[in-house]
Amino acid sequence: METTTPLAVSSFHRDGYCVVPDVLTAEQVGRWRSALARHVAAQPPEPGRTGPYFLWPALADHADLRALYEECGIVDAVRALLRPDLALPAPEVAQLALTLPPHPRHPGAPHIDGLTPTEDDGRPGTFTLLAGLLLTDQRQQDRGNLWVWPGTHLRTGEWLRSNGADALRSAIPYPPVELGDPVQVAGEAGSLVLVHYLLAHNIGGHFGTAGDERRETVYFRLRAAGHRERWREVVTQPLLEFAS
Numbered sequence: 001m002e003t004t005t006p007l008a009v010s011s012f013h014r015d016g017y018c019v020v021p022d023v024l025t026a027e028q029v030g031r032w033r034s035a036l037a038r039h040v041a042a043q044p045p046e047p048g049r050t051g052p053y054f055l056w057p058a059l060a061d062h063a064d065l066r067a068l069y070e071e072c073g074i075v076d077a078v079r080a081l082l083r084p085d086l087a088l089p090a091p092e093v094a095q096l097a098l099t100l101p102p103h104p105r106h107p108g109a110p111h112i113d114g115l116t117p118t119e120d121d122g123r124p125g126t127f128t129l130l131a132g133l134l135l136t137d138q139r140q141q142d143r144g145n146l147w148v149w150p151g152t153h154l155r156t157g158e159w160l161r162s163n164g165a166d167a168l169r170s171a172i173p174y175p176p177v178e179l180g181d182p183v184q185v186a187g188e189a190g191s192l193v194l195v196h197y198l199l200a201h202n203i204g205g206h207f208g209t210a211g212d213e214r215r216e217t218v219y220f221r222l223r224a225a226g227h228r229e230r231w232r233e234v235v236t237q238p239l240l241e242f243a244s
Helices: 006-015 026-042 063-071 074-079 152-163 165-170 228-236
Strands: 017-020 051-055 094-100 129-134 146-149 192-196 200-203 215-222
Touching: 006 017, 026 051, 026 063, 026 094, 026 215, 074 129, 074 192, 074 215, 146 192, 152 165, 152 228, 165 228
Parallel strands: none
Antiparallel strands: 017 192, 051 094, 094 215, 129 192, 129 215, 146 200
C-alpha cells in the first residue's frame, strides 16, 4: 500500500485535495466492488436510469462494509494529514456512489456537504475531510470524475472569518468566493481521494455509452475526535485539524 507522501500533504494544504495511488490492492478492489454490487442489487436504480445513484448504508448495520473500511488503509493514509493529537473515529455511514452512463453533462455550481439537510440540532453537517476509494479506473476525463475547485477551502475560510462561522448555515450551495477553474480528479482503481470539507466540489458527468463501465466510488465523511464541538473554529481556520 502506498502512503500519503509529503508532496501529497503539501498539495492538500494548498489545493484542498490530493490523490494517494495504490491504497487498495487488486484483490481489495474486487472485494469492495462485490460488496457494492450486493448493496446495489438489494436497492437497484429504476430501469433506464442514468446519472448519479447513491446508497448510504450505516456501517453499524453492515459488518461487511465495516470490515472492509477497517482493513483498507484509509486511517493510515489520513493520519499523515491530521494533527498527531487528534484521533480519527470510524465513520457512521458509507456513501456508495455510482454514475450510470450516458450522462453527458458538466456540473454547474459547486456545493458544500451537510448544509441541506442540517443535523438534527440545526448544526451544519461539517466534517474534517472526505475520503473516496476509486473502485473503477477514473484516469480518463468525463467518466463520472469528481470535480473540485482548488484553493477554495482557504478562500471560504477567509470569508467565514469575516462573516462568522454561522454564515455557513445559509451559504447554499456555496459561499460567494472566487472559484477559479475546476479540475476533474483522476486516478486508477485502488486510489484514495482526500478532499477538505470546505473545498468546492461536485459530481461530474459520464460521457460514455450505455455499454461502458459505470463509475464506482465509495466515500466516507471523516470527523476528527471533538470536531462537532469546535466546528466554528474549524471552518474559520481551515487547517486547524491538520498537521503543519
